[in-house]
Amino acid sequence: MVSRKKWSYAAFVCLFLVMIALVGCSSSGSSTENSGDTSDGDSTFDGQTVKVQLIGDFNMDDATDPITGATNKGLKVVKEEFERLHPGAKVEFIIMPWEGYVEKTQAMLTSGEADVYQMPGVADFAPQGVLEPLQTYIDGDDDFSLDVFIDNQVEGWKALGPDDEELQIYGLPFLGDARFITYDKQLFDEWGVEYLSDYPTMEEVMEKAKQMTGTNPVSGEQNYGIWFRGDWSSAFTLVNLAEGQNGSWGEGFAWDEVKFSFDSPEMLKGLEWLLEMKDYAPNGIVSNQGNEAWLTEQNNNAIMLNQGPGDLVKQAYAQGLEDRIGIAQEFKNAEGQGGLFAGSPITIAKNSKVKDLAWEWIKFATSDYVQEYLFEERGLIPSVKSALEFDSVKETEQLMGPIFEALSTPMTPRYPWGSSQPRFILTSEVEAALTGQRTAEEALDRAQKESTDWVESR
Structure with missing residues (x-):
């Protein structure tokens, strides 16, 4: 017969090992801090791939910044983080230069080449019926709020679909810009x-x-x-x-x-x-x-x-x-x-076959994790209020302060003839x-x- 003392010690050891295992599972799971994580490691999207079109000088791999000489992290870190937060899902990037982006985007939308688009010309594309309205996704997602965005940014990107009588949300702010x-x-x-x-x-x-x-x-x-x-x-x-x-x-x-x-x-x-x-x-x-x-x-x-x-x-x-x-x-x-109201929203293609995963990408792209990446690694302007608390923004507040003010005071909605x-x-x-x-x-x-x-x- 095992003594009470030995049994208590064995029980303690077992309990301790269980606690270690639980902590290990927690630390190896997904962290929600600053990553836009709303899935908690959800595998709902196992086997799905979301294709994301981006415009500009994005790189998948690390590269030397020609201005500062520092090494900038490539999009691969963004890809890895999104896929970590959505086990089994994949994200693929299609990067195009600004030159001729309107015509190229039109061709991609027609052929169904991507699911998510960086869309500065949303006012021109929404009336064609090729973009998914986002209000239903916003209303149905308790973990998401439009309040995260800098004032006037959401309103500025509203557009009219082919059957709309009032301006609707077809894109959410991704890259901020101002004059x-x-x-x-x-x-x-x-x-x-x-x-x-x-x-x-x-x-x-x-x-x-x-x-x-x-x-x-x-x-x-x-x-x-x-x-x-x-x-x-x-x-x-x-x-x-x-x-x-x-x-x-x-x-x-x-x-x-x-x-x-x-x-x-x-x-x-x-x-x-x-x-x-x-x-x-x-x-x-x-x-x-x-x-x-x-x-x-x-x-x-x-x-x-x-x-x-x-x-x-x-x-x-x-x-x-x-x-x-x-x-x-x-x-x-x-x-x-x-x-000028400038910048780029992100949108979901009407013909996308992975719209729910595309919505997860949009939320992720507007999270602190990605917005901070865009500013620190690409020199692009965030569209979220929380950016004011980024250490990198505080270090450059002398210039970024008035830039953020300019972001909140352009004419809205955007000039419909701007593109x-x-x-x-x-x-x-x-x-x-x-x-x-x-x-x-x-x-x-x-x-x-x-x-x-x-x-x-x-």
Whole structure:
């Protein structure tokens, strides 16, 4: 017969071993912290593969950052984490360059090549009936909330499907983006000019640009008061100038309701302002030249209009120029809104055969794990409020603070023509005015007529 003492000891040992086993199982399972895990290791999707299309310079493998020289982790870490959280499921990435992405995305949607799409042109694709509406998934998922996103980001990506009477959610914010005004504090100091206010007016920008065009009194080098891109983004620059006067591009969202105001008094004043500002800019703005020294010690442009984050933060900190860069907001209307709503949402293809797994990917892609990866490894801007607490964001708060503010105050919803022919019509006419081919009034009259004709014949 086993003594009570020996039995108690044996029971204790057995209990201890059971506890170790339980702890081991817990630690080898999925962690929910900062990973967007809502499945708790669920094997519901065993054998399924979700194909995800991404646009840009993503890499599967680790690569050396050309700006910082550091090694950036490839998408393989994202793939491994998603598959860890969803045992038996697989994710495959289809990466395409920005060049020609609209046409390529259209072809992929038609052939059913992917399940999830990075979709900056959601307003153009949703009306075709090729995207899955997401409200049902949102309503049916107790572990998901739209409150995680930065203000106005969800609203800005709403679109109209073929049978919708009101804007609906077809995509959720994935990559944040914004436009703002940047300036070189060192040049302002050398010229003895006060820094731009946080919300400058057109008059303030013009006056300060005038003061800093000429021979720098300290360096003796030629300086220019302003730089702006006179080609690709000029339509958006012009529309923002109208917004700063409480004007707009027009109204409507569905194509049969769109009415342009490209020839409005506010647009005319804005284009005339750009034509005058050209006198304080370097040659070559219509061909995207004259800003080659920006974000270097030799920079010679004081103010930069309609700037996006791009590599701004990464490059400024890599070169130790973060204290030299100032950020002001774009021109805002009386309600505090103005500027291009930019970035990329993610969507589910209507013809996807793994929609539930695709929804799991969308939740994962908007989790802290992926959003932090995008910022730290790719230099891309997060779309979630929690990013304000990322250590990497706090370390760059001097620049990221005003960038996040710009993310929350653009015009929403997004310009419905932002990826369509009217954008290119207006851009072409702004270029014509900047190169002296037409007066501002002639250019805007043509833009108004051609854009209206395009919509009516669509």
